[in-house]
Every structure is written in C-alpha cells, then in structure tokens.
Amino acid sequence: MRIPTRLVLGAAALAVVGMSGAASAQDIRIGEINSYKRLPAFLDPYRNGWEMALDEINAEGGVSMDGKKRKLVVITRDDAGKPGNAVKIAEELVSRENVALLAGGFLSNIGLALADFAKQKKVLYLAGEPLSDALVWESGNRYTFRLRPSTYMQAAMLAEEAAKAGKTKWAAVAPNYAYGKDGVGAYKKAFAATGAKVEWIEEQWPPVFKIDAGPVVRALEQAKPEAIYNVLFGPDLLKFAREGKLRGLFEGRMVVGLLTGEPEYLDPLKDEAPEGWIVTGYPWYAIDTPAHNKFRAAYEKRFKTYPRTGSIVGYNLMLSLAAVLEKAGSTDTEKLVDAMKGLKIEDSPSGPFEYRAIDHQSTMGAWVGRTAVRDGKPVMVDWSYRDGAKYLPPDEEVRKMRPAD
Amino acid sequence: MxxxxxxxxxxxxxxxxxxxxxxxxxxxxxxxxxxxxxxxxxxxxxxxxxxxxxxxxxxxxxxxxxxxxxxxxxxxxxxxxxxxxxxxxxxxxxxxxxxxxxxxxxxxxxxxxxxxxxxxxxxxxxxxxxxxxxxxxxxxxxxxxxxxxxxxxxxxxxxxxxxxxxxxxxxxxxxxxxxxxxxxxxxxxxxxxxxxxxxxxxxxxxxxxxxxxxxxxxLFTDLNIIAEAFVIVVVGGMGSILGAFLAAVLISELNAFGILIFPQITLVLMFLVMAVILVVRPWGLLGRPEFIARGPGEMPEAPYRPADGRLKLLGLAALLLLVAVPLAGDDFLMVLMVDVLLLALFATSLHFIMGPGGMVSFGHAAYFGLGAYGAAMLTKLLDTPMELAVAGGIAAAAAGAVVFGWFCVRLSGVYFAMLTLAFAQIGWSVVFQWGDVTGGDDGILNVWPAAWASSRIVFYYLTLALCTGAILFMRHLLYAPFGYGLRAGRDSPLRAEAIGIDVRMRQWHGFILAGAMSGLAGSLYAFSKGSVFPDIMAIPQSIDGLMMVLLGGVKTLSGPYVGAAAFHLLEDQISRLEFWRAILGVTILFLVIVFPQGLVGFLRQRLSRDEAAP
Structure with missing residues (x-):
C-alpha cells in the first residue's frame, strides 16, 4: 500500500517540478533540525530569532544569486532530542527535500551526530547552538561550521575576568555530562593560562536536571573554597541558587557562572537572583548599538516579549546562511564550504563576526558582567562585550587538535 | 559532627x-x-x-x-x-x-x-x-x-x-x-x-x-521523577508503604553522603542500590513473595499455531513488498525502512522473552546499546572491518545478557522487570561516565559501513536479509522444543520442572538469545547512523520497545514487528506537526481503546471469529 502511493505522489511531484521548474527552483531550500519540544525554554526564542531574520531577508526579495533574487524556504523538523532521529531527518531533508544545506542542533551530541553526517554525505552543516568544543576541534571536519561562542571561548572570557580577583582555592559544580565536563576543563585550562595561582579543592557533579541541591551545596560549603565556578543551568541553577543562598554558601565567596547571565537561565530566579556573580550572558536591556536597537525593537514588536540569547543566535544563524549563499553564488556544497571560510557578517545585532577558516568557528562573542537585582528583576551590570576572536587558542594549538580535512 | x-x-x-x-x-x-x-x-x-x-x-x-x-x-x-x-x-x-x-x-x-x-x-x-x-x-x-x-x-x-x-x-x-x-x-x-x-x-x-x-x-520533572519513584517502590517491596519510606531514606542518605566521596555517584546510585537489594532480597526490603495475580477475566493464552496457507501468503507478500522498496527510487524511504527493520528486530527480540517467556524486561535497550557500542568501539579502537564488528556487537550484547540474565531469571514479575532496568541503567551510566573509552554522551562518531555496503541500497538489502533471517530464526525456535519449554516455564513453572525442564536455565538461555538478537539490531543501527550515543541504551529506548510489542499485540508472534512498523512510521509522520507529542499521545490512546489486544491481536480475533461463523 505504502509504496504505490509514494510512487504516485513522487511521480506527481516530479511532474509538477518539471512543469514549473523555473518558478519553484527559484527558492533555496534550507533544512533545519532541532529539539524544539524537548527544550522549548531555549529553543522557542531561537526559532523566533531565525523566523524573524528569514522574513526580513525574504521581504527584500531573498538572496542575490546570478543577478536574480531568490527566496529562502526553511524546512524545520523536530528530532525529539535523539541523535539517531536527527540523522534520519537529515537524510530525509537531503535526499527528499533537496535542501541546499543543513542547520540547527542544540544538544552537543546531536550537533556531533549531524556534523559526522555532514562529513559523510558531503553537505554543509551550520551548527547554531551546540557548544561542544569537539565540534570544531577534535571532531571538526570540512563540512561543519559553528556559530555560537563555544564552551572554551566563554570559559576563557570568565577566566580572564576571574583571575584578576586573585582567589586561589576553587570549587566547581557542573552537570555530569559532556557540557559540564568541557565547561570545567576549559575553565581550568584557561585559568591556568592566565598564570594565576589556583588550587581546585572540591568538585560536585550532579546529573543534569536532577540536582539534589541541598547535599551538593553543603558538600561545597564544607570544602570552604574562596571561589566557586558554576556550570549549572536550567532548573538545576534555580535550585542551586536558592539552596545556596538559604544555606549561606555564597556569603563572602566569589562565584563565577558559565551562561548564568543568559536571560533563559537568569530570569526565572526573579528577585532571588544571586548578586555579584561574574557571568557570561546577554544584557539585552542595556545594549545600545544601532543594529541591536533595530533588532530588539522589531523582535519586541513581533513577539510581544524581549529577546533571549537563543533569539540572537537564531537571528545570526539565518543572517549567516543568507550571507554564505550570496557569497557562494551557488547552492553547490563545495562552493558553499569555501564561501563559509572567512565569511564576514558585519551588521549582526551582536556586532561583526567572521567564520574562521582555520577551524570553522565563528568569532561571535559574548557579554561578560556581574549579576545584580534591579527593581525586583535580575540583570547584568558592569558588562562589556568580548569579541570571540580574542578567546581562542593559538593557531598551532588549533591545528594540532583538529584533524586535517 | x-x-x-x-x-x-x-x-x-x-x-x-x-x-x-x-x-x-x-x-x-x-x-x-x-x-x-x-x-x-x-x-x-x-x-x-x-x-x-x-x-x-x-x-x-x-x-x-x-x-x-x-x-x-x-x-x-x-x-x-x-x-x-x-x-x-x-x-x-x-x-x-x-x-x-x-x-x-x-x-x-x-x-x-x-x-x-x-x-x-x-x-x-x-x-x-x-x-x-x-x-x-x-x-x-x-x-x-x-x-x-x-x-x-x-x-x-x-x-x-x-x-x-x-x-x-x-x-x-x-x-x-x-x-x-x-x-x-x-x-x-x-x-x-x-x-x-x-x-x-x-x-x-x-x-x-x-x-x-x-x-x-x-517540564522535565515528570520523566525525572518516574524512574526514581519505581525504584523506591521496588526497593521497599511492592505494596509495602513502610518499605517505600525506608527505601527513600536509604537512597537519599546514601546519596547525601555518597557525593562527599564520589561526586558522580548520583547518576547511578539508585540503580546500584536496587540491583544489590533485589539480588539479596528478591522481594525488596519489606515485600512479600508475589501472588500470581492474573488480570480480571484474562483468558489463558492459546498455544501458537503454525502459520496456515493464508498467513504464509500474507507474509510472503509483505516480504516481497519490502524487497521492492528500493524500486520506489526514494533514498529516504530506504533509510526509514532500515530504521523500521532494526526496530522490528529489537521489538521481536524483546517479545521473545516477554511473550513466550513471560519475562517482561524494562531494560532491553541495554543489549541494543551493547551491540551498538560493541560494534562502534571495535571499529573505532581496532579498526575492525564491519562484518567482524557486527559479530563483535552481537557477542558484546550476548555477554551482557549472560551476566545480567543470570541474576534476573532468579526473579519474576515486576521484580524481574525492575532488575533488568537496574542493570540497563548501570550499563548506561558506565557508557555515559566513562568518557575516555566510550566518548561519554559525545558518543562515538564515524562508524560508517564498509565500502561495499555503503550505498543505501546495499545496506538496505543487508539489513533486510539479516533482520528477516533473525526474526524467522526466533520464530522457528518458538516452534522447536526450546520454545515449547520456554512457554511451559511461563504457564506453569511447577509442572515444567516436574517433566524435567530446567525452567531457570531455559529462561536464561532465552534471555541470552534475545540479548544477542537485540545486539545484532543495535550493531546494524550504529552503522546505519554513523554514530552511537548513550541515549540508545537509556530508559526511553526500552520503553519504546515495550510500546511496539504492546501496540502490535503481546500474544501474537507477528505483533512485535507490526507494532514496530506502526509505532515508528506513526512517530515519523506525526513528529512533523507542531503539537506532535499530544497528537501522538492521543493516537496511542485511541489505538489502545480500539485495539485492546494490539493491532495483530485484533486482526486475529476478527479472523478467528469469521472462521467460527458458519
């Protein structure tokens, strides 16, 4: 039953395409895969971001190619948070939907699975959200690029800031999976590289989203560290912040938090947000540049809410895709890959960045500041934007980590 | 102090x-x-x-x-x-x-x-x-x-x-x-x-x-708590409220002090405790031996009948359709059908112990995962050719089943189910935690098929041949003395023992065989995706297997693969929609109410009713 139906449909579709070839071939199809239902708190803003950019690009007629304007069409699918599913969907998008390239991913393992698929099937994959360092280094390949500042970059920004305080006895708390381990490892490495003296006296590794915050807070407290490095996020961060405050863990201690300043993670804490933590994040309410003001105004008008980190990642993702298609002037994968290398995005709301030819990592940066509570709302203060290009290891080191294409 | x-x-x-x-x-x-x-x-x-x-x-x-x-x-x-x-x-x-x-x-x-x-x-x-x-x-x-x-x-x-x-x-x-x-x-x-x-x-x-x-x-709370709740109930002893309280205290305190020495312990602690308790006390801390309680009005299961001519024709027709799949000229259809075939084998191997064996496993994904990881690690670490890596995957899964099964078959009913779950979770946490060897949750990449099998069409036929062969082999076993013994052990352990069947031994062998077959599915899965991640041996994968068997009909032999196909194709289609989880959920509820015997069970009931009518 299945096959004849498919055959008929397929034949019909072919016929339609054949007849109106010129018209529909105008559109450039992009495949996007993400775990929308599994992680809606982070991915709804992300989807808003790229949808907005997509509509803006198409309102201008699309991207210029061979002197003609061609519209972008995004085919987006939910992978339910399973890497195997994501690969299956990627197969479908490539072989049945004829997409020019793939984008998306949030969980690092899905990013890695898609990257490996891209390498095997020779199709361009732009990872938006996944943070894993392996994506561009140990497991990097010719066909994979990544937008968001990686775990290493953000940890390095924090380490630079934290090392100034001269604390030597450190404790770490991180979710027990790849992101947590990378987050701690990168920070240790970057901190040591600053030359500051440091001693790690305690580590806690609760399972992701399952922290039993009371015992963890007390274990950290018992070690009496001078400073704490925190990689927790989502519901874990909320519980940890509340228990830590109740049990006096943060009193007189410096706390550094990876991603803690991102609205997705900080805002649910409301007036209980910890104050004075050194964090990476996104102070959307205070950034005053023409590009960001325009982005924010359009976003708030359209979605009746403020942008989150995901929004800006989604927006920049779509800008990058449009830019690379225009630069390559073709949907041919090899040409797209060559165009991605060194691709510059000048007018993004977060400031200019480029995709490095050496490791395919973009130089999009992040904002580093301190947490505070203003009018009952958590905010970042004393922040500054850190250009990602300055927080990457030297080129020789990158070449050593990354396999040859 | x-x-x-x-x-x-x-x-x-x-x-x-x-x-x-x-x-x-x-x-x-x-x-x-x-x-x-x-x-x-x-x-x-x-x-x-x-x-x-x-x-x-x-x-x-x-x-x-x-x-x-x-x-x-x-x-x-x-x-x-x-x-x-x-x-x-x-x-x-x-x-x-x-x-x-x-x-x-x-x-x-x-x-x-x-x-x-x-x-x-x-x-x-x-x-x-x-x-x-x-x-x-x-x-x-x-x-x-x-x-x-x-x-x-x-x-x-x-x-x-x-x-x-x-x-x-x-x-x-x-x-x-x-x-x-x-x-x-x-x-x-x-x-x-x-x-x-x-x-x-x-x-x-x-x-x-x-x-x-x-x-x-x-929104994570529901799935985070459910496994823990089951563990507490089983460790305490089913039906014992005081036991549940003691179990909760035991596990929470072990966790509170455990993390002081070994901060990663939370990941696996509950399941370790459960495995130890169930091995030492098969009915939990304060539980009593389970009464054999059948559902109200449940019919004793009819013996399996060999396929008649009509059924054989149907099977042949289905197989011919599968062989014809590549003719559709749709690459993705082959990819999708590889998924379906592998899940069908996975579900059939689960059914092998669950249906005829009467041993409901909540941790069958462990063997699927062992197969996948066995094959992937051989490929990655030793650069083993695909053919040998698949064999290695089967061996790894079978070895896991030998060890875990030996403990599990000593229990029955829900205690058996929970011990399989405990072992599966322990296996999962080893894979998850041991990043240096298994890649942790970043998985193992670059596990693509050998050159000769790398085209979609060849890989499809390879999968089709191996899965059909394995499914027919298991079916054949169920009509052989081995299968009769297995079913005898399920229906009446005492009588089976009396006529000289070593029930526990038979169940153990069945468990190992099911594990090996699941391992075959897993190792092929690794090559079909090119990468493996710990999620394929986590709880949701085991639950998916149960869903497929139940959807198809646990009391039928073709139920598991029909259920696997229905479940996977439904999910594939429905996940394109915005509220796909709710729609999938409602679809399942609908199927459950309309087909309480499962899809194949329903068909068989209808057919036999038609035959009974003059």
Missing part, C-alpha cells in the same frame, strides 16, 4: 519528597497492577497547579498549605478522570497493556503543560513562615527542609491509619494481596479502583506541590 548531622537532615528532607511520590505509585500498583508511567505527570501537574495558586493569590502560612492540599486534590481528580475515561476500558487487556495507555497520557500531559504554563522554568516563592534557615550545630538548615522531614512520616502515619482503621484501607490491603478473591467476596472493584487512583494521584500531586518551595517547576 555538626556537618554530618545536618547532612543527614538534608538527606531526610529529600527522602520525604521521594516517599510521597513513591507511596502513591505503590498503592496504585498494589491494587490495580498497572505500571503507571503517568505517575510522574501527576507529580508535575501537582507542582504546576500549586505554583499557579501560590503565585496568583497572596497566601499566608496557612494558605500555603491549603494551596498544596488543593493542588493534591485537583491532581487526584485528574487521576480519577484518567481511570474512568481510559483505564477502566482496558482492564481486560493482557497484562502490562495499560502501560501503553499511561504512556499516551504522559505525552498528552507534556504538551498540555507546555501549552498552559509555557516553556520557561518556574521558581515558586518560598513557603510563607518557613522561608528562612535555622542554625543546628552551627550549620544553616532551611526551615522548609525541617517541615519536609516532618511531612514524610506524617503522611506515612496517615496512610497507616487509613489502611488499618478504615474499611477502605482493609479493602485496599486485601486487593493488594489477592484481587480476585476480593472480587469473589463481592467487593465493588470499580469503586475501589477509582478511589485508589484518586489516592495515588493525589499523593503524587502532594509530592509535587510540596516541592514548589524547594525545586524549580520545569
């Missing part, structure tokens, strides 16, 4: 919250024998409802606890609705079938909660009057923790009084021991079941609501 005492108190507070959820689950399972996957959803709803109440009205110290109670009652009523509208219709279905229905409820509740409360995590206010911390031996302890420490034993006492001083409680205890006898004595089972569902769901709701001042309310 002060530190250890307060750490002990912190553990007790965590224990109380675990106990509340587990108590409800224990009562529901004890009476209705339903493995209620939706229990975590009840817990999550309790938390969300309580959050909504305490953030929308300004509650005082008394009002807060009233709000918690109101949330519990509301969730109790939702439980009643689930029981009356859904489960009541399928009590006559084969054992475990209700699992499928509660899975549908989980999916629907997930999307409903997302639609009602939105995606962002919620942090409720602290409890009024209990929002500070007190110093005990110089250490700060949150007041609310102390309240939780009191609440646990309070609820335990209330349940004890209810069970021992009321007629309802007597009925519940009687039903837990022997439901059929209770029915024969004239107790109204309908009312009893509904009221038990109310009590169980309300306890879960209470547990969730009481956590609002301690925990973030998030």
């Amino acid at each position: 002060g530190f250890y005492f307060t750490q002990f108190l912190t553990g007790l507070a965590s224990a109380s919250s675990l106990f509340l959820v587990a108590a409800g689950l224990s009562i529901i399972f004890g009476v209705t024998r339903i493995v209620n996957l939706a229990h975590g959803s009840f817990y999550m709803l309790g938390a969300y409802i309580a959050y909504s109440i305490v953030t929308s009205i300004d509650v005082g110290p008394v009002g807060f606890w009233l709000a918690v109670l109101a949330a519990a009652v509301a969730v109790g009523l939702i439980g009643v609705a689930v029981e009356m509208l859904l489960l009541r219709r399928i009590y006559h279905a084969p054992e475990m079938f209700q699992l499928l229905a509660t899975f549908g409820v989980v999916l629907v509740v997930q999307d409903a909660a997302l639609a009602i409360w939105g995606p962002a995590d919620k942090l409720g206010p602290r409890a009024p009057g209990l929002d500070g911390a007190v110093r005990i031996f110089g250490e700060l302890v949150p007041q609310y923790d102390l309240a939780m420490i009191v609440l646990g034993p309070l609820v335990l006492g209330a349940i004890w009084l209810l069970f021992h001083k009321t007629r309802w409680g007597t009925l519940v205890r009687a039903a837990t021991q022997d439901r059929q006898m209770l029915g024969a004595l004239g107790a109204n089972q309908k009312v009893l079941f509904t009221s038990v569902f109310f009590a169980g769901a309300a306890l879960a709701g209470l547990g969730g609501a009481a956590q609002v001042p301690r925990e973030a309310v998030s």
Whole structure:
C-alpha cells in the first residue's frame, strides 16, 4: 500500500517540478533540525530569532544569486532530542527535500551526530547552538561550521575576568555530562593560562536536571573554597541558587557562572537572583548599538516579549546562511564550504563576526558582567562585550587538535 | 559532627519528597497492577497547579498549605478522570497493556503543560513562615527542609491509619494481596479502583506541590521523577508503604553522603542500590513473595499455531513488498525502512522473552546499546572491518545478557522487570561516565559501513536479509522444543520442572538469545547512523520497545514487528506537526481503546471469529 502511493505522489511531484521548474527552483531550500519540544525554554526564542531574520531577508526579495533574487524556504523538523532521529531527518531533508544545506542542533551530541553526517554525505552543516568544543576541534571536519561562542571561548572570557580577583582555592559544580565536563576543563585550562595561582579543592557533579541541591551545596560549603565556578543551568541553577543562598554558601565567596547571565537561565530566579556573580550572558536591556536597537525593537514588536540569547543566535544563524549563499553564488556544497571560510557578517545585532577558516568557528562573542537585582528583576551590570576572536587558542594549538580535512 | 548531622537532615528532607511520590505509585500498583508511567505527570501537574495558586493569590502560612492540599486534590481528580475515561476500558487487556495507555497520557500531559504554563522554568516563592534557615550545630538548615522531614512520616502515619482503621484501607490491603478473591467476596472493584487512583494521584500531586518551595517547576520533572519513584517502590517491596519510606531514606542518605566521596555517584546510585537489594532480597526490603495475580477475566493464552496457507501468503507478500522498496527510487524511504527493520528486530527480540517467556524486561535497550557500542568501539579502537564488528556487537550484547540474565531469571514479575532496568541503567551510566573509552554522551562518531555496503541500497538489502533471517530464526525456535519449554516455564513453572525442564536455565538461555538478537539490531543501527550515543541504551529506548510489542499485540508472534512498523512510521509522520507529542499521545490512546489486544491481536480475533461463523 505504502509504496504505490509514494510512487504516485513522487511521480506527481516530479511532474509538477518539471512543469514549473523555473518558478519553484527559484527558492533555496534550507533544512533545519532541532529539539524544539524537548527544550522549548531555549529553543522557542531561537526559532523566533531565525523566523524573524528569514522574513526580513525574504521581504527584500531573498538572496542575490546570478543577478536574480531568490527566496529562502526553511524546512524545520523536530528530532525529539535523539541523535539517531536527527540523522534520519537529515537524510530525509537531503535526499527528499533537496535542501541546499543543513542547520540547527542544540544538544552537543546531536550537533556531533549531524556534523559526522555532514562529513559523510558531503553537505554543509551550520551548527547554531551546540557548544561542544569537539565540534570544531577534535571532531571538526570540512563540512561543519559553528556559530555560537563555544564552551572554551566563554570559559576563557570568565577566566580572564576571574583571575584578576586573585582567589586561589576553587570549587566547581557542573552537570555530569559532556557540557559540564568541557565547561570545567576549559575553565581550568584557561585559568591556568592566565598564570594565576589556583588550587581546585572540591568538585560536585550532579546529573543534569536532577540536582539534589541541598547535599551538593553543603558538600561545597564544607570544602570552604574562596571561589566557586558554576556550570549549572536550567532548573538545576534555580535550585542551586536558592539552596545556596538559604544555606549561606555564597556569603563572602566569589562565584563565577558559565551562561548564568543568559536571560533563559537568569530570569526565572526573579528577585532571588544571586548578586555579584561574574557571568557570561546577554544584557539585552542595556545594549545600545544601532543594529541591536533595530533588532530588539522589531523582535519586541513581533513577539510581544524581549529577546533571549537563543533569539540572537537564531537571528545570526539565518543572517549567516543568507550571507554564505550570496557569497557562494551557488547552492553547490563545495562552493558553499569555501564561501563559509572567512565569511564576514558585519551588521549582526551582536556586532561583526567572521567564520574562521582555520577551524570553522565563528568569532561571535559574548557579554561578560556581574549579576545584580534591579527593581525586583535580575540583570547584568558592569558588562562589556568580548569579541570571540580574542578567546581562542593559538593557531598551532588549533591545528594540532583538529584533524586535517 | 555538626556537618554530618545536618547532612543527614538534608538527606531526610529529600527522602520525604521521594516517599510521597513513591507511596502513591505503590498503592496504585498494589491494587490495580498497572505500571503507571503517568505517575510522574501527576507529580508535575501537582507542582504546576500549586505554583499557579501560590503565585496568583497572596497566601499566608496557612494558605500555603491549603494551596498544596488543593493542588493534591485537583491532581487526584485528574487521576480519577484518567481511570474512568481510559483505564477502566482496558482492564481486560493482557497484562502490562495499560502501560501503553499511561504512556499516551504522559505525552498528552507534556504538551498540555507546555501549552498552559509555557516553556520557561518556574521558581515558586518560598513557603510563607518557613522561608528562612535555622542554625543546628552551627550549620544553616532551611526551615522548609525541617517541615519536609516532618511531612514524610506524617503522611506515612496517615496512610497507616487509613489502611488499618478504615474499611477502605482493609479493602485496599486485601486487593493488594489477592484481587480476585476480593472480587469473589463481592467487593465493588470499580469503586475501589477509582478511589485508589484518586489516592495515588493525589499523593503524587502532594509530592509535587510540596516541592514548589524547594525545586524549580520545569517540564522535565515528570520523566525525572518516574524512574526514581519505581525504584523506591521496588526497593521497599511492592505494596509495602513502610518499605517505600525506608527505601527513600536509604537512597537519599546514601546519596547525601555518597557525593562527599564520589561526586558522580548520583547518576547511578539508585540503580546500584536496587540491583544489590533485589539480588539479596528478591522481594525488596519489606515485600512479600508475589501472588500470581492474573488480570480480571484474562483468558489463558492459546498455544501458537503454525502459520496456515493464508498467513504464509500474507507474509510472503509483505516480504516481497519490502524487497521492492528500493524500486520506489526514494533514498529516504530506504533509510526509514532500515530504521523500521532494526526496530522490528529489537521489538521481536524483546517479545521473545516477554511473550513466550513471560519475562517482561524494562531494560532491553541495554543489549541494543551493547551491540551498538560493541560494534562502534571495535571499529573505532581496532579498526575492525564491519562484518567482524557486527559479530563483535552481537557477542558484546550476548555477554551482557549472560551476566545480567543470570541474576534476573532468579526473579519474576515486576521484580524481574525492575532488575533488568537496574542493570540497563548501570550499563548506561558506565557508557555515559566513562568518557575516555566510550566518548561519554559525545558518543562515538564515524562508524560508517564498509565500502561495499555503503550505498543505501546495499545496506538496505543487508539489513533486510539479516533482520528477516533473525526474526524467522526466533520464530522457528518458538516452534522447536526450546520454545515449547520456554512457554511451559511461563504457564506453569511447577509442572515444567516436574517433566524435567530446567525452567531457570531455559529462561536464561532465552534471555541470552534475545540479548544477542537485540545486539545484532543495535550493531546494524550504529552503522546505519554513523554514530552511537548513550541515549540508545537509556530508559526511553526500552520503553519504546515495550510500546511496539504492546501496540502490535503481546500474544501474537507477528505483533512485535507490526507494532514496530506502526509505532515508528506513526512517530515519523506525526513528529512533523507542531503539537506532535499530544497528537501522538492521543493516537496511542485511541489505538489502545480500539485495539485492546494490539493491532495483530485484533486482526486475529476478527479472523478467528469469521472462521467460527458458519
């Protein structure tokens, strides 16, 4: 039953395409895969971001190619948070939907699975959200690029800031999976590289989203560290912040938090947000540049809410895709890959960045500041934007980590 | 000293919250024998409802606890609705079938909660009057923790009084021991079941609501708590409320002190404890040997009949269709069908022990995962050719089944199921934690097929040949003396022993064979995706397998692969839609109510009815 139906449909579709070839071939199809239902708190803003950019690009007629304007069409699918599913969907998008390239991913393992698929099937994959360092280094390949500042970059920004305080006895708390381990490892490495003296006296590794915050807070407290490095996020961060405050863990201690300043993670804490933590994040309410003001105004008008980190990642993702298609002037994968290398995005709301030819990592940066509570709302203060290009290891080191294409 | 005492108190507070959820689950399972996957959803709803109440009205110290109670009652009523509208219709279905229905409820509740409360995590206010911390031996302890420490034993006492001083409680205890006898004595089972569902769901709701001042309310809560609740119930002993309390205290305290020495321990601690307890005490801490309780009016299973001419033709036609798939010229169709074939083999191997063997495994994904990891690691570390790597995957899965199975077959019923789950979780956590060797959750990449099999069409035919061969081999075994012995052991262990069948040995061999076949599916899966990640041996994968078998019909031989195809193709199509989880959930509920014998079971019933008619 299945096959004849498919055959008929397929034949019909072919016929339609054949007849109106010129018209529909105008559109450039992009495949996007993400775990929308599994992680809606982070991915709804992300989807808003790229949808907005997509509509803006198409309102201008699309991207210029061979002197003609061609519209972008995004085919987006939910992978339910399973890497195997994501690969299956990627197969479908490539072989049945004829997409020019793939984008998306949030969980690092899905990013890695898609990257490996891209390498095997020779199709361009732009990872938006996944943070894993392996994506561009140990497991990097010719066909994979990544937008968001990686775990290493953000940890390095924090380490630079934290090392100034001269604390030597450190404790770490991180979710027990790849992101947590990378987050701690990168920070240790970057901190040591600053030359500051440091001693790690305690580590806690609760399972992701399952922290039993009371015992963890007390274990950290018992070690009496001078400073704490925190990689927790989502519901874990909320519980940890509340228990830590109740049990006096943060009193007189410096706390550094990876991603803690991102609205997705900080805002649910409301007036209980910890104050004075050194964090990476996104102070959307205070950034005053023409590009960001325009982005924010359009976003708030359209979605009746403020942008989150995901929004800006989604927006920049779509800008990058449009830019690379225009630069390559073709949907041919090899040409797209060559165009991605060194691709510059000048007018993004977060400031200019480029995709490095050496490791395919973009130089999009992040904002580093301190947490505070203003009018009952958590905010970042004393922040500054850190250009990602300055927080990457030297080129020789990158070449050593990354396999040859 | 002060530190250890307060750490002990912190553990007790965590224990109380675990106990509340587990108590409800224990009562529901004890009476209705339903493995209620939706229990975590009840817990999550309790938390969300309580959050909504305490953030929308300004509650005082008394009002807060009233709000918690109101949330519990509301969730109790939702439980009643689930029981009356859904489960009541399928009590006559084969054992475990209700699992499928509660899975549908989980999916629907997930999307409903997302639609009602939105995606962002919620942090409720602290409890009024209990929002500070007190110093005990110089250490700060949150007041609310102390309240939780009191609440646990309070609820335990209330349940004890209810069970021992009321007629309802007597009925519940009687039903837990022997439901059929209770029915024969004239107790109204309908009312009893509904009221038990109310009590169980309300306890879960209470547990969730009481956590609002301690925990973030998030959409992850339901799946996070459900496995833990089952572990507590089983470690304590099914049906024993005091046992559940002891188990909650034991596990929480081991966790509180365990993380001081080995901070990664939380990941696996519960399942380690459960494995040890079940090996030493097969019925949990305070449980008693299980009565053999069949569902009300459940028919004894008819013996398998060899396929008649019509069925053989049907099978041949299906096989020909599968062979013709590449002719469609659609590359993705082949990719999709490879998934279907591998899941069909996975489900069939699960059914091999679950149906004819009568051993319901909650951890069958372990062998799928061992197969995949075995093959992937051979490829990655030793650069083994694909053919050998697949064989290695099978061997790895079989070896795992040899060890785990040896312990598991000593248990039966839900204890067997939970021990398989415990081993699967231990295996999963080893793979997950041992990053240097297994890649942790970053997995193993670059496991693509050998050059000769790398085209989609060749890989498809390879998969088709191996899966069909393996499925037919298992089918053949079930008609061979081995299979008859397996079924004899399921239907009457005593008689089987009497005629000289070593039941345990037979079950062990069946378990190993099913593990090996699952390993074959897993190792091919690794090559079909090019990468492996720990999620393929995690709980959801095991649950998916159960769903496929149940959907197809556990009492039929073709049920598992028909169920696998239906489940995977449904998911593939429905996941394109916006509210796909709710739609998938409702579809499952619909199928459950219309086909309580499973898809193939329904067809067979219809066919045999047609034949019986003149």
